[in-house]
Amino acid sequence: MSAVSFANVSRHFGAVKAVDGVSLAIAEGEFFAMLGPSGSGKTTCLRLIAGFERPTSGDIRIFGESVADLPPYKRHVNTVFQDYALFPHLNVIDNVAYGLMIAGQGRKQRHAAAEEALEMVRLGGYGTRKPSELSGGQRQRVALARALVNKPRVLLLDEPLGALDLKLREQMQEELKGLQRQLGITFVFVTHDQGEALSMADRVAVFNDGKIIQVGGPEDIYFRPEVPFVADFVGSSNVLPEALVARLTGERCPAAIRPERLRLASDGPLKARVTGLSFLGLTTRVSFEAEGTRLTALLPQDAPRPVEGETVGLTWAADDLHLMRAGA
Amino acid sequence: MSMAQTSDSFSQTRSEGIGTRLSDTLWRRPGLLLILLLLPPVLWLGIIYLGSLFALLLQSFFSIDHFTGLVNYEFTLKTYAELFTPANFDIILRTVTMAAICTLASAVIAFPIAYYAARYARGRWRAVFYLGIMMPLWSSYLVKIYAWKLILAKEGILTWALEGLHLNWLLDAYLSLPVVGGNSLSVSPTGTFIVFVYVWMPFMILPIQAALExxxxxxxxxxxxxxxRPAQTFRHVLFPLALPGIVAGSIFTFSLTLGDYIIPQIIGTSRLFIGQAVYQHQGIAGNIPLAAAFAVVPIVIMGFYLWGAKRMGAFNAL
Structure with missing residues (x-):
């Protein structure tokens, strides 16, 4: 039985199809990421699971139970909000204990459970502070503890790391992953950051225009994009248009090639003009223009470096050119 | 090029008017600018506002000689003691009760309106909302009260409408009740209550809306x-977060009701409110000390009210 399943679910706001015919199944205990640009429908999908939105059509099930008529307060899922949504008039311990208070637990009991949850996110002893006295990273942990203390069967996370700086974000990624392994709860995680999705999730669903474009493990998504959108958005791969691929290989479909797999060779099959170079440390990023297509290559520092404006030949190994189907 | 020439061309050559020199002086001494900006309002507040308040307080510690009608400029608490005579204490009690009930009713009516405005009204509806709330404040206060008199009077619109609906027995039954009833709504305490709630409503809606936003x-x-559940969310989240707005609004409705002397004079019974008492004692009776003592009552009550609100944590969410 899936933890969460969508059967042809749509959510339309007037003429806007925020979610349009989405079907998916999230397994129990899975770390599932919903990845896509803003406005792609991933957050609406999360809100449909939480119950803040109701589907225009289709069926949503949580552990087999249809939740179409269940308000948020009757669903055994909890959410970590993008802006954390901590209650400013309550201190940290009462924020964390809120769900238990609503459930009718006594003060002593719920405070003990809340303190335990705070220790789990390494904020033991912070109970008497107000949310306004915490840093962004600490608030994020409080929001996490407030959701987890209720022992949800599914935890929903809406861009929870979006407001943190890079270093903190990387640290929290590790911690979230560790918590999920330790607790065995199903995590559904919404993000627009492909690195975050690929590094944390067991499976990733790529969204665009209210539809799921591709679902798969991080490596599938990264190395075997099915359509140009996934290649471009997830892998920042070079996408070669159909006409170019037809001339190079004879196949009539678009293809993707990763920037680190492009090499310079004077006899290479593709002639390209160098339009820019930037030093990235480990590699140098070189931008090209070839027959109206923009390409990027990452060259190791010991490789010969071209000059801007020069026309060079590009080559690659045959299996690095990944053929895709046309479409979104 | 010599040094002298360089510095000449640097410190501009055009002739400096008095305005420029003044600007330069103020730029060099930012404190001076602050003093210039703050002096007029501080003088205004200090002398006219606080000064008159102080004069009022002072007057309340004098007493009046009931034979000669002259003020006796000797420090005494006699005038304050007079507030506690049954007739005067009755006025205070009536006014405070009315202010409390009006405040409660205003909060209950204003909350859903403010909630709608803060959460749902967008674009044009927002403008319509603000216009609807503010428009009554633009028209004359007296006109509004007399308009209500016409609505509530015995031959007024309300009676006429209820007669049309054959519901005037309902109004008659209500008016026959003790304390709140009377000959007609316009001469009953209920009429005073309705008009107070109507007139102060914007002062309650706007702060609650600001808090909810x-x-x-x-x-x-x-x-x-x-x-x-929604009711629990209201109790544990929405209400505590709106409380500073409700308290701010209630400060307006409560203190305005405590001090008003026009509404109870036009609509309601002939029994006095604090404002009317102040008006009568300082005017016809010439009893300035007692008028001053009456005027101090709302100030003291508001002081206690704010202190209590703070202790209850009404400002914690600020």
């Missing part, structure tokens, strides 16, 4: 997500 929708969703 600062509550992000995700806060209410989070409460529901954690299992709270």
């Amino acid at each position: 600062r509550v992000p929708p995700s806060m209410l969703e989070a409460s529901g997500d954690l299992g709270a």
Whole structure:
């Protein structure tokens, strides 16, 4: 039985199809990421699971139970909000204990459970502070503890790391992953950051225009994009248009090639003009223009470096050119 | 090029008017600018506002000689003691009760309006809302009260409408009740209450709306997500977060009702409110000390009210 399943679910706001015919199944205990640009429908999908939105059509099930008529307060899922949504008039311990208070637990009991949850996110002893006295990273942990203390069967996370700086974000990624392994709860995680999705999730669903474009493990998504959108958005791969691929290989479909797999060779099959170079440390990023297509290559520092404006030949190994189907 | 020439061309050559020199002086001494800006309002507040308040306080410690009608400029608490005579204490009690009931009713009526405005009204509807709330404040206060007199009077619109609906027995039954009833709504305490609530309503709606606008929708969703039914979300999240707005609004409705002397004079019974007492004692009776003592009552009550609100944590969410 899936933890969460969508059967042809749509959510339309007037003429806007925020979610349009989405079907998916999230397994129990899975770390599932919903990845896509803003406005792609991933957050609406999360809100449909939480119950803040109701589907225009289709069926949503949580552990087999249809939740179409269940308000948020009757669903055994909890959410970590993008802006954390901590209650400013309550201190940290009462924020964390809120769900238990609503459930009718006594003060002593719920405070003990809340303190335990705070220790789990390494904020033991912070109970008497107000949310306004915490840093962004600490608030994020409080929001996490407030959701987890209720022992949800599914935890929903809406861009929870979006407001943190890079270093903190990387640290929290590790911690979230560790918590999920330790607790065995199903995590559904919404993000627009492909690195975050690929590094944390067991499976990733790529969204665009209210539809799921591709679902798969991080490596599938990264190395075997099915359509140009996934290649471009997830892998920042070079996408070669159909006409170019037809001339190079004879196949009539678009293809993707990763920037680190492009090499310079004077006899290479593709002639390209160098339009820019930037030093990235480990590699140098070189931008090209070839027959109206923009390409990027990452060259190791010991490789010969071209000059801007020069026309060079590009080559690659045959299996690095990944053929895709046309479409979104 | 010599040094002298360089510095000449640097410190501009055009002739400096008095305005420029003044600007330069103020730029060099920012404190001076602050003093210039603050002096007029501080003088205004200090002398006219606080000064008159102080004069009032002072007067309340004098007494009047009831034979000669002259003020006796000797320090005494006799005038304050007079406030506690049954007739005067009755006025205070009546006014405070009315102010409390009006405040409560205003808060109850204003909350849903403010909630709608803060959460749902967008674009044009928002403008319509503000216009609707503010428009009554633009027309004359007296005109509004007399308009209400016409609505509530015995031959007024309300009676006429209820007669049309054959419901005037309902009004008659209500008016026959003790304390709140009377000959007609316009001469009953209920009439005074209705008009007070109407006139002060914008002062309650706007602060509550401002408070609710600062509550992000995700806060209410989070409460529901954690299992709270809407009523629980209201009690544990929405109401505490709106409380500073409600308190701010109630300060207006409460203190305005405590001090008003026009509404109870036009609509309601002939029994006095504090404002009317102040008006009569300082005017016809010439009893300035007692008028001053009456005027101090709302100030003291408001002081206690704010102190109590703070102790109850009404400003914690600020």
